[in-house]
Amino acid sequence: MSTRRPHHLADMTTTEAAQAVAAGTVVLLPAGAFEQHGPGMALSTDLVRAEAVCAAVAAELSGRAVVGPVVPVGISPHHLAFAGTVSLRTSTFVAVVRDYVTSLHRHGWRRVLVVTGHGGNNAALTTLAQDMLVDLPDLELAWTPLTSLAAEEVAALDPPEVHGHSGEAETAQMLHVAPHLVHPDLLEPGTTSLDQLDRLGRVARTHGKPALTLPYDRLSAIGVLGDPRRATADDGAAVVKAITSRITSFVEDWLAA
Numbered sequence: 486m487s488t489r490r491p492h493h494l495a496d497m498t499t500t501e502a503a504q505a506v507a508a509g510t511v512v513l514l515p516a517g518a519f520e521q522h523g524p525g526m527a528l529s530t531d532l533v534r535a536e537a538v539c540a541a542v543a544a545e546l547s548g549r550a551v552v553g554p555v556v557p558v559g560i561s562p563h564h565l566a567f568a569g570t571v572s573l574r575t576s577t578f579v580a581v582v583r584d585y586v587t588s589l590h591r592h593g594w595r596r597v598l599v600v601t602g603h604g605g606n607n608a609a610l611t612t613l614a615q616d617m618l619v620d621l622p623d624l625e626l627a628w629t630p631l632t633s634l635a636a637e638e639v640a641a642l643d644p645p646e647v648h649g650h651s652g653e654a655e656t657a658q659m660l661h662v663a664p665h666l667v668h669p670d671l672l673e674p675g676t677t678s679l680d681q682l683d684r685l686g687r688v689a690r691t692h693g694k695p696a697l698t699l700p701y702d703r704l705s706a707i708g709v710l711g712d713p714r715r716a717t718a719d720d721g722a723a724v725v726k727a728i729t730s731r732i733t734s735f736v737e738d739w740l741a742a
């Protein structure tokens with residue numbers, strides 16, 4: 486039997502929710518994706534990581550933050566060539582998050598932080614945050630991706646020249662937070678060197694150039710960038726700890742501001 490999570494809005498009564506509003510809590514919204522993560526990891530990987538970090542941040546902040554409803558499906562058109570992937574259009578995703586935030590605002594919450602485990606949601610969240618300045622001027626909407634908050638820790642994993650989706654850092658995090666969703670015997674290296682990327686893929690992955698969005702099957706036949714076999718749960722724990730402490734500090738500063 487699972488236990489009641491004290492900081493999760495979903496597990497609270499409406500009375501407890503009203504008390505959380507009155508206490509001036511921040512709402513953390515875990516956003517994910519429903520997309521392929523190679524042959525060895527679950528489709529829910531991005532949501533599972535975002536939820537784990539939000540739960541850890543809420544626990545650190547003991548009573549100053551609550552974890553709100555999850556956004557389980559994200560913007561993943563670039564992964565649709567792989568079975569199981571389900572994607573929202575950018576406009577649908579923005580509409581869903583806007584409705585979550587507007588509902589929370591109606592009850593009195595004024596600070597909401599979206600924590601996205603999926604980089605494909607980033608651009609839409611920027612757009613939504615801009616629109617919300619017009620729609621609800623007394624709301625402060627923040628958002629953050631996960632892995633870029635732990636750039637140093639991820640770099641310390643010494644990845645090969647190509648890394649990223651379903652690679653070392655993401656797999657390590659999953660081995661730490663949800664090992665039951667990783668099949669170590671099925672992990673396979675994807676594209677790990679620039680030479681393996683086709684001409685267009687190389688152009689799309691080069692920084693300091695115009696953006697070019699490509700489907701993942703053109704970057705890696707198995708949808709993986711990097712070598713997830715190199716991932717360890719210890720590395721994942723270090724990355725999750727760094728992300729958790731950076732988000733916690735942000736919320737503490739935000740509440741004190």
Ligand SMILES: [Zn+2]
Nearest residue numbers: 530531651655
């Ligand atoms: Zn992912």
